Amino acid sequence: MTAPNTPNLVHGGLVLIDPATSAVQRVIALQYNPNTLTRSLQVHGAGKDTADRSEVLRLTGPPTETIKLEAELDAVDQLEFAPNGASRVGIFPQLAALETLIYPTSAQLSANHAREQAGTLEILPMETPLALFVWSAQRIVPVRVTEFSVTEEAFDASLNPIQAKVSLGLRVLTIDDAGYTHRAGSLFMTYLQQKERLAATNPPAGLDALGITGIP
Template identity: 60%
Template sequence: MTTFPGSPHLIKGGIVLVNPDTATVQRIITLQYNPDSLTRSFQVQSTGESSHRTEPMRLTGPPVETLKVEAEIDATDQLETADSVTLKVGIQPQLSVLETMIYPTSQQLLANNSSASSGSLEIIPMETPLALFIWNKNRIVPVRVTEFSITEEAFDVNLNPIRAKVSISMRVLTVDDLGFDHKGGSLYMSYQQNKERLAAMFSGGPLTNLGITSIL
């Protein structure tokens, strides 16, 4: 598919996997097409309805923010150019790189099995890379994938998928989850501070727009 030469460069969203200790980039996953929508929801972390009535406005921490995107993956362009990988396995590499975000590695599984077989009393939970969801330069957030589904919609003659829709739900990891000293905690703080800077750009209107002249 050709692009009109005068078209502006299109920024794409995606997920970057980094080493949680060093922040070294391990993998960059760019969405083939930007989703038409990004669903964001917030669960307020307050002192709760049962708290003392003198503290109704207190917050216990940042809200629990969840993100959901639905992306499409299509091999049409690659098939038109006879891409060798696509001809061989379809879009399975693109699907697999997303799927393996929620898998421990086979090496980790084998190492834990070896430890268990040797009589180790404690098996350390397997750590995954830190996932960063990036949706423009002001939205770089550490996330944990909480739900993932794939609908494969078309196949080649060898039943390799060549078109699919992917739904990914993510929970934003805050300093409550990671701590202030963690690489992800620093990125979260930058994310929240960006929100505050953007909020400061908002210019409100007068009370008369609301049909009133004063609050009290």
């Protein structure tokens, strides 16, 4: 966790947008930037499950990228600002903002119940806003929350949580998940193109850097 007295010029966080219009619905900035971010990429190779040797170098699509982080929440820094409610409800608002990422809205649940009562034969699963994980201007990726856990560590006299750690697991959405025409697909392509531009700026190395003069 970044020290409370250290100014954070840029915060990581999540942005919820309308997948059809790209209108920003909500911005969730992390109170403190975690010191670590864990990412894993699972390769999708054509030769993985086949004996066809001609497929050994082929890729079937983008890798499955997952992101894990632990965010810390603390009401202490907010207690001096009474209007924000921290003195009355602790960090419940921050927790609720994160937790509602994985809930359908009460309005959606009520609407589906009304459809069931009316005898609607097919009720579609409820759609959430598109979540974007933002970790600097170079990393804006469409994601889906796959893991969520909260450890509440301290409480006030009314048992409102005032300190907590939230562990988030995110899965990057690719064109394989959303297609090219969906907003998530276009944002993924922008993310991939940014990777390619950054890779192109990496200084090239010669074979001598590896202690060899040529390929046998």
